[in-house]
Amino acid sequence: MSQSDSRPIGLFDSGVGGLSVLNATRLALPGENLIYLGDTARVPYGTKSSLSITRYAEQALKALLRYDIKTLVVACNTAAAAALDALQASYPELHIIGVIDPGARAAVNVTRTGKIGVIATESTVNNQAYQKAILSLMPDANVKSAGCSLFVALAEEGWHEGELVEAIVKRSLSGLFDHYRDSDDYPDTLVLGCTHFPALKTAISRVVGDSVSLVDSAVTTAAVVKKQLTDRGMLNPGSDGYVRFLVTDGPERFARVAPRFYSETIEAEQVELIDIQHFV
Template structure:
């Protein structure tokens, strides 16, 4: 299949957190059409098994590919951690980008002493995706990962700042704030976490650089579009459209905490992907 430059970039996430990636893509690539799918019926992915997350990711990808996309961005850290390679095996003709690899690369560039911290959901931490990706980039790095799943609830409820949020963040980040901790770089390894960036920065202090996987992914996508000659050159106004698997009203309400543009509920389509056909792996 010949990919067309005016086709949209497909972006999927388990729910609303991936809107931080969509937002970064919108800012970095204002001429690109974007199609977002949030699997809100089965959120969160962070507590599910790798087998289930891979199946969910394959179904979401198949749904987006039916809409004719020129690139797939897996905006969920958990899905990126376990499903990127299975997706690439099924769709070798399609550029597929996850958020783990760009975040790992950026952390290796940002660190001064090689000590890197990662905060993510329990599933992403247990899968060791960031640890593996960072050590692949820099085998001499020291990586410490900490699950901070509570941050997801804070972000979705709009609790992004203030003394109470700082207290919760400080408690969750205690392993990184101990006197023996030497990290100088902290990866925000969940797409919800940039919403708490100010609080995390206050707790960690100026000596620790924060790496936002949403921003680094947008840069990575931009570079890949140029390398593959897939930049949209049509000159037409770019569109952003949305699909969810459940609860469009809640999606629109919570989206206001993550996406810079107001979403018209009429632009949110409800789709059923649980029984969608998954193609066989291409040889």
């Protein structure tokens, strides 16, 4: 086994939300070279069929393979729920990591009562990916979920706080929280099952209250990536890795919205526009 590997880590998401995973990976592994692909021409994935999402994910992976990536991080909960198994089956030689299993494990570690809520896009909820992952780790957990696809649009547009945002959040979460407020089934943990949702964390916390722990899978996913590369002897020997940004539409808008999810400044000139739709 090689004791080092300077090839880049590839990450992809439907838009800018996966930058939260990139940010956590950058902090955990500052020496790694990273390539981020945002499929901004087709965001959001959450309202698409599993068939379409899987096709998009395969195209994104094939585009990133051009850069000789050593690991792929599916930094999109919707794509991980719909397409992770298919990607792993099609590319068994490539180490592919999704955000759902790390998020589920974090929720299990945090919950005190086993009552766990999951909010995600409609597609992720319908696939029951988080429910299955959580129950595999904690079979007696009580897992309830709600589709909140509208949160993606709010995050992308920069509507993160304020009365209107909180009203939308409250309406969207009423089935998970208001209905169970006075019962033993009230969740003590809420999984933010979409990489866009942490941008709304303040508004969500105000609605659900301080007694509910919010789980964001970005940090736990980065920890998994670090462990896997370390165990395989595939860490980059350098100390200051590069970051490259690819999008399928709107480099200027991507750079403008990015600071809501990523801690380093991104200039529009750094963002490369590519066409991945011919990858089939």
